[in-house]
Amino acid sequence: MRKHPSRVMMLAGVVLVAVVLAAPVRAHHGWSEYQDKQFEITGTLDTPVSLAGPHATATMRVDEDVWDLVFAPSARTARAGLTEGVIPVGDTVTASGHRHLDPQTLEIKTERLTWNGKVFNVYPDRN
Numbered sequence: 001m002r003k004h005p006s007r008v009m010m011l012a013g014v015v016l017v018a019v020v021l022a023a024p025v026r027a028h029h030g031w032s033e034y035q036d037k038q039f040e041i042t043g044t045l046d047t048p049v050s051l052a053g054p055h056a057t058a059t060m061r062v063d064e065d066v067w068d069l070v071f072a073p074s075a076r077t078a079r080a081g082l083t084e085g086v087i088p089v090g091d092t093v094t095a096s097g098h099r100h101l102d103p104q105t106l107e108i109k110t111e112r113l114t115w116n117g118k119v120f121n122v123y124p125d126r127n
Contacts, residue, residue, distance in 0.1 A: 070109050
């Protein structure tokens with residue numbers, strides 16, 4: 001006679017599946033992780049813009065610190081003209097957006113990046 005799994009085991013399985021499916025959502029760079037106040041910082045592009053992930057990314061160096069720049073989703077960032085290789089590493093850029101809530105995390109949800117007089121507005125619907 002075959003035994004049926006207990007309800008506890010079934011519930012544990014459902015919880016495990018829910019946790020696994022929620023992991024990508026938690027990794028998404030939503031706005032709740034960032035300050036409401038507008039933030040702007042100028043430095044040099046440390047790594048090139050990458051469109052490889054769900055959001056475009058880059059890093060910039062400000063003095064001895066390296067800041068992570070998180071842009072709009074990759075396709076939207078590319079439509080704004082901010083594509084891989086358009087800005088040479090080492091050039092001066094200004095990032096405008098919202099700083100991460102954790103002051104130890106050097107990360108900006110970047111709405112606009114300015115380089116050489118050109119503004120890449122990856123979130124034109126945000127003021």
